[in-house]
């Protein structure tokens with residue numbers, strides 16, 4: 001391959017105790033939590049929005065649950081008060097405003113429109129971040145960096161070990177461009193919220209009709225009411241066999257999903273009661289990427305841990321609850337290894353601190369969907385409430401490590417737990 005050589009001198013634009021890359025549910029929670037403990041904290045985000053998939057991905061609602069901790073605070077501060085019975089349904093604008101307010105209250109230095117390009121390494125440990133923006137290339141110094149980019153971009157560049165997708169063949173869950181429909185008659189509208197939800201409509205069963213009439217890999221119906229009259233969120237576009245760490249695949253998925261949208265709208269007009277006069281209102285600013293890198297941490301969470309509702313001694317996330325939400329890696333619908341309605345484990349599980357600590361790189365913590373877990377375990381903890389509380393734990397750990405001048409791996413989990421208990425998190 002042809003190469004070029006660059007000799008670079010990069011200005012240091014800021015020095016922080018805690019740097020967080022990525023402002024999704026995990027990154028915002030991490031930055032707010034570190035800031036609240038008095039750490040000089042900076043949050044770097046490539047887009048112009050905070051909230052990650054929850055906002056720029058035009059997400060419908062918070063699925064799964066946790067008890068205690070920052071997720072409940074986010075919900076309290078961002079839900080649509082005009083729809084008190086739909087607290088978990090996301091109002092994108094209210095959520096962004098609430099998150100911005102929390103960041104400002106915690107004195108977090110927010111840098112939007114800034115791409116976390118690579119870590120600054122010193123003696124094999126992460127000591128900061130190189131960012132790229134309209135201001136050019138700049139460096140930010142950190143005691144501890146939290147990688148909450150979803151894909152673990154910084155951790156990967158730092159040399160932290162990872163595997164892509166599922167263990168046997170690296171296949172990753174499909175991507176989806178979420179979109180909203182207007183003009184829906186809510187009094188009659190159907191809203192199948194899982195692949196396993198079957199709804200009889202005048203021409204047949206809606207999931208079967210979708211498989212017959214929508215071109216693969218589209219072919220399932222997932223519709224969610226918003227808190228706004230006549231507006232419904234659709235999780236129905238689908239692009240398989242793509243890698244979210246490859247910009248060409250991201251481009252391909254965006255184009256493919258955009259092409260599916262018109263056909264989906266026409267399908268709903270044809271078959272779905274209440275959607276006869278619906279129209280395409282808005283699509284997400286970013287393609288939704290469900291799964292990419294799984295990092296190797298000091299511990300790797302497994303599906304067995306989740307099914308046994310294990311309480312780890314070094315718990316930092318507790319009472320986490322969701323199902324195995326694995327979308328079919330080969331087409332529409334649920335994967336053979338996925339389980340939504342029939343998920344039988346009613347008790348919440350815990351996530352140990354060790355899943356947030358990369359096995360071999362210091363100065364770095366993982367937060368959100370890129371922590372150390374198997375493909376199947378990830379399909380559960382990737383739910384946003386759980387990611388937010390993972391971020392909270394990572395932010396607290398980063399602040400405590402920097403205050404004590406120790407490596408995150410040397411921080412006793414009991415010290416994180418003391419702070420978490422004050423936030424209402426109990427095993």
Ligand SMILES: Cc1cc2nc3c(=O)[nH]c(=O)nc-3n(C[C@H](O)[C@H](O)[C@H](O)COP(=O)(O)OP(=O)(O)OC[C@H]3O[C@@H](n4cnc5c(N)ncnc54)[C@H](O)[C@@H]3O)c2cc1C
Nearest residue numbers: 022024025026046052053063116149150288289368369384
């Ligand atoms: C289509 C789809 C539907 C889903 N449905 C639901 C649902 O209904 N309910 C639910 O609870 N969960 C749902 N999920 C899962 C959930 O949205 C994600 O797993 C969760 O948002 C992950 O949180 P995170 O903070 O780890 O990452 P993200 O939300 O992905 O946030 C990562 C942030 O980092 C930024 N970033 C990435 N790389 C860089 C970089 N190099 N430099 C700077 N910034 C960077 C991104 O712009 C983004 O803002 C869905 C996911 C998808 C894709």
